[in-house]
Amino acid sequence: xxxxxDIRNFAERGMQPVTSYAPARILxxxxxxxxxxxxxxxxxxxxxxxxxxxxxxxxxxxxxxxxWMYIVGAALGLGGVALFTSGLGRMLSGxxxxxxxxxxxxxxxxxxxxxxxxxxxxxVEYDLKWDQIAQFVRYIHRAHLIPVGSDLRIELxxxxxxxxxRHYFRDSVMEIQQRLLAxxxxxxx
Numbered sequence: 001x002x003x004x005x006d007i008r009n010f011a012e013r014g015m016q017p018v019t020s021y022a023p024a025r026i027l028x029x030x031x032x033x034x035x036x037x038x039x040x041x042x043x044x045x046x047x048x049x050x051x052x053x054x055x056x057x058x059x060x061x062x063x064x065x066x067x068w069m070y071i072v073g074a075a076l077g078l079g080g081v082a083l084f085t086s087g088l089g090r091m092l093s094g095x096x097x098x099x100x101x102x103x104x105x106x107x108x109x110x111x112x113x114x115x116x117x118x119x120x121x122x123x124v125e126y127d128l129k130w131d132q133i134a135q136f137v138r139y140i141h142r143a144h145l146i147p148v149g150s151d152l153r154i155e156l157x158x159x160x161x162x163x164x165x166r167h168y169f170r171d172s173v174m175e176i177q178q179r180l181l182a183x184x185x186x187x188x189x
Contacts, residue, residue: 001033002070002096004077007146009094013104013105013106014100014104014105014106015102015103015104015106015109016103016104016183017051017100017101017102017177018102018103018179018180018183019076019101019169019170019171019175019176020100020101020169020170021099021100021101021103021112021168021169021170022168022169022170023094023095023096024094025094025167025170026090026093026113026167026168027091027094027095027146028102029090029167030087030088030089030090030091030092030093030094030188031087031090031091031174032034032082032086032087033083033084033086033087033090034050034084034086034091035082036081036083036087036120037082037083037084037085037086037087038080039075039082040076040079040080040083040115041076041077041078041080041081041082041083041084042080043076044072044073044074044075044076044077044078044079044080045073045077046073047050047069047072047073047076048069048070048073048074051066051069051073060187082117082118085118085119085163086119086184088119088120089115089116089118089119089120090115090119090121090127091122092119092121093113093134094113096112096113096121098109098111099113099123100113101164101169101176103179103183103187104185104187105187106129106130107127107128107130107132108127108128108132108133108154108180109125109126109127109128110125110126110127110128110162110164111123111124111125111126111141112124112164112168112169114164119161124149127181128146128154128156128160128162130184130187131156131157132156132158133154133156133157133184134155134157136152136153136155136177136180136181137152137153137154137155138150138151138152138153138173138174138177139151139152139153139163149164149166150166150172150173151164151165151166151167151173152176152177165177167177175186
């Protein structure tokens with residue numbers, strides 16, 4: 001799919017919007033992640049400062065060695081920097097233009113940001129034909145059996161998958177899955 005194609009060209013091809021892009025949700029999620037990263041970075045800085053300043057220096061034989069506290073502080077600092085830059089990158093990806101999720105007689109056309117390491121992101125485009133798609137899977141992320149998030153996974157017949165995180169689009173994963181299944185029944189296979 002050429003990047004020069006815009007939404008009008010998709011409408012001329014009979015493509016209909018499945019859902020709309022949610023930049024405000026992405027910006028807020030990125031802001032929360034950046035703030036959390038700053039808190040973790042602060043804990044690392046306080047750990048190093050308290051060890052260096054004397055408040056946490058080992059005084060008893062069973063205390064942690066001083067070098068270990070520096071490693072803990074550095075690990076917290078590196079984790080905080082990673083979370084902070086990831087949050088900034090997520091906020092910037094919320095400003096990506098011309099993101100869409102459309103489907104029609106030809107298949108599915110999708111354009112959305114894909115996040116990388118340390119805040120980097122790129123805009124990816126998918127143009128999937130109905131005969132390339134094996135199934136739509138609603139995947140629920142769990143932490144100790146508690147649902148914490150969900151993705152829509154488009155499983156491909158040749159292997160591989162396209163993962164669409166919940167926060168990129170306005171509607172729930174279940175609603176998007178139901179729409180796509182109805183469109184696949186109408187247009188596909």
